Amino acid sequence: MPGLDIPSQLVEVLRAAGRVAALTGSGISAESGVPTFRDAQTGLWARYDPQELATPEAFARNPRLVWEWYEWRCDLVGSAEPNPGHRALVELEHRAPHFTLITQNVDGLHQTAGSRAVIELHGNIRRTRCSQEGIIVEEYGDGSPPRCPRCGAFLRPDVVWFGEMLPAGTLELASEAARGCDLFLSIGTSSLVYPAAGLPYEALESGATVVEINPSETPLTPRVHFALRGRAGEVLPELLARSSG
Numbered sequence: 001m002p003g004l005d006i007p008s009q010l011v012e013v014l015r016a017a018g019r020v021a022a023l024t025g026s027g028i029s030a031e032s033g034v035p036t037f038r039d040a041q042t043g044l045w046a047r048y049d050p051q052e053l054a055t056p057e058a059f060a061r062n063p064r065l066v067w068e069w070y071e072w073r074c075d076l077v078g079s080a081e082p083n084p085g086h087r088a089l090v091e092l093e094h095r096a097p098h099f100t101l102i103t104q105n106v107d108g109l110h111q112t113a114g115s116r117a118v119i120e121l122h123g124n125i126r127r128t129r130c131s132q133e134g135i136i137v138e139e140y141g142d143g144s145p146p147r148c149p150r151c152g153a154f155l156r157p158d159v160v161w162f163g164e165m166l167p168a169g170t171l172e173l174a175s176e177a178a179r180g181c182d183l184f185l186s187i188g189t190s191s192l193v194y195p196a197a198g199l200p201y202e203a204l205e206s207g208a209t210v211v212e213i214n215p216s217e218t219p220l221t222p223r224v225h226f227a228l229r230g231r232a233g234e235v236l237p238e239l240l241a242r243s244s245g
Helices: 008-016 026-030 043-047 056-061 063-078 084-095 109-113 170-180 196-205 232-242
Strands: 019-024 098-103 118-120 123-130 155-159 183-187 209-214 226-229
Touching (some): 008 209, 019 026, 019 084, 019 170, 019 196, 056 063, 063 155, 084 109, 118 170, 196 209
Parallel strands (some): 019 183
Antiparallel strands (some): 123 155
């Protein structure tokens, strides 16, 4: 891509890397037309505070409101397609001897693109689980929200709400990947939301080369070895193309 500055040293690092970890945020999904959490609060939903739509307390207080907001968001996600950034990460998974993809996104676009083992830190909006038993439920009846066919409790989106812990074991797996990689890519994330924002620093402390791919600077930028300014769908395919020779 003309004008895209990719250092030759980074190309060599990518070629030599045996263990690669990538963390993706809302930026890569936005390139597919998926609105960020706050961008989704438009129209009817603009009058609601996030605390009214994405907390356990909000669901307990008004389960119908929360369910219908997530249904609306799920429809938006359902019409989105993976972009070149998603597909480049699939290619990188095939090329790297050991590759781990960690995402803060809940849209499932990495899996749609063909990524296999994806660590979903914040869950997946396309899945539904029982609010009481925590089990994933694939078939259920009508209702807003519907009821669990096993126990009768309300069903809820399988996502992490404000004030909730991350899914069991996911952060540990992500942390292991960050500490054990040679190359860590931070892609389309603001580097503000913890604990995910701490993963690049774990990689740095373990001696990995850390690369940030983002249109604008973040709190992580001063610490990385390489900061590539641009969209994931532009930068990632070019980076892989230059390192394939």
